[in-house]
Amino acid sequence: MPNEPVDLFFERLVEGEPISRRAALRRMAAAGLVVGSAGSLLAACGVEGTKNTDAPAGTAAVNHPKTAIGTVTFSNWPLYIDKETKPGWEKLTGGKLKYTEDYNDNEEFFAKVRQELEADRPIGRDLVAPTDWMAARWIDLGYAEPIDKKNVPNAANLQDSLKSPPYDKDRSYTLPWQSGITGIGYNPKKTGGKLSSVNDLFDPKFKGRVSMFSEWRDTAGLVLLGMGKNPTTASKQDYLDAISKIDEENRKGQIRRFTGNDYTKDLAAGNLWACVAWSGDLVQLKADNPDLEFLVPQEGGMSWSDNMLMPKNAKEYYGAETFMNYVYDPAVAAKIAAFVNYFCPVKGVKEILAASDPELADNVLIFPDAATLGNLNPYPSLGNAAEREITAEMQKVTGA
């Protein structure tokens, strides 16, 4: 056989020597695979929509019995927890927390798990952290599992202002992880003085040193405030107008980049002088570079929450609920707030921090006063079709 000419060897193969049953089975399986995949190919004539056509499960009947807890997987945004809080929950419940920081961008994460959700399969996570509008999409499409509130008694500590967002009126599916303000981050040394208005971003002196988020809800929302409109009640056309203003400025070269969370690097490095920014990032950046400032513009800022949400078909509903309950304990929430520096959705944290870290407790970006809160606007709710159209317009400006 080793010295057999190649063509003879292949000939023998074609002739068919006795083959083992195992090999025959393997061949048959391979053939079946081909037929099977051809079948699914034919079935996939159209691209299926993401909308779950099954009737959404009632939230009243939700019951997640207490069971032994295995590994709870939480996909959260980067740098968004004090990891010291993890062993506390593990000791308390006997479960294991797999905390991953792979939630970098709402759309990107959704695109990653969409097909599993659509096919009604588990996505390998027990908790995710979508921002309000994305949480609304998950709930709307039937991808969220309702929370069994019996397992989360600490949810009563939720701040009143966050208790009934339009997309989840009685918080049946979501609990805020952290909330924040979208305003302007800047370096007064570079800009040559304090800024006060959204429209300062369009000051020609700062040409090429300004960045904005590529996500329209924050960016166009702020620009609308600068145009004297209320971004929460603004119409689709208002948003499109704001986007064409952004487009105009971008074409002039005013705007250096459209970014996601990565603007922090450019701001810290001095590449950016002023930018649309999130409050918690600036509290953290300020710790390293005291020159940086966060501004809630005189016209107002945007407010938002990232929410804990259990995807359908997760393995550990009960485990995830005990974790939500754990982080809504004010003592634990205080630790996270002290590390993360966004504003904390849990009542009673300020009092705890006042004792341990009075400077943080007085920070209006972590514990906004009534005046600041009154000047903040939640995202609009314009419906899927209109929001898709705005997204497409914004992408033409920012993502090409």
Added chain:
Amino acid sequence: MSEAGAPAAAGGGRPARRRRRAMLPALFVAPGLAWLILFYAIPVASQLWVSLQTGNPDDGFTQTWNWNVYPDALGEYDEQLVRSVGYAASATLLCFVIAFPLAYFIAVKAGRFRNLFLLLIILPFFTSLIVRTVAWQTLLTDDGWVVDTLKSVGLLSDDGRLLATRTAVIAGITYNFLPFMALPLYASLERLDRRLVEAATDLYASRWTAFRKVTLPLAAPGIFAGTLLTFIPAIGDYINAQLLGTSRQYMIGNVIQSQYIVVRDYPVAAALSFIVMICVLIILAFAVRLIGTRQLSEAAVA
């Protein structure tokens, strides 16, 4: 089945054997063909199929044979398409200008350090593309030493910058694709028979003429391979534009990515992918013709 088949085949005699011999070429081609069908033809066909659908991501897309998506997508994104070809061509040219002397030096002059230099070319590949590009972000910051130096030499105006400009994007592509140009060039220059160059100079060719008439044509396969290996992936690249550029430098890859992931308009995304593929095929066909005929004429001269 085989037990029963074997004696029958053995008794089949010569005609059956000849038939089987006739099947041999098909057998050799089969794995390659299966590969092409599975990983090229089916995906391309499915892209074409999806591109002609209409609908929205929530309710789904249905097949409507909407051919208008092609003129529409081309009209909307012609700017990015032209830019992609322009950036990829500039970067390929730069790669060639940098890589040729480099490859020549390693192949001809490096002696026992040859392997070390080759390793140095490949070494960056041990780090991820993203990490390498992010490193450039740090190097090219507005207040960094690179920009400061260029300013003091007068190559950049005082309010000039490198990041978020076209220069940075093209430089990034050049940097990231350099090995794809350098290695094929090295391979063909290393094989080059030095005695041919010697013979040319013996016959009173100047060093430049010898280079032009002997070295360069003999390196043509390497130049060809390097150009294709650099140019084709560079057209579809979007990491460099994303990290070192702005939306004013975005390439067609950025558009496709945003259409698939953010806008979720799959037909437009699929149509653009298909258009890019067609563009690449056309360019490839031209290149083959061009290089092919040139080599032919050279053979005729010789």
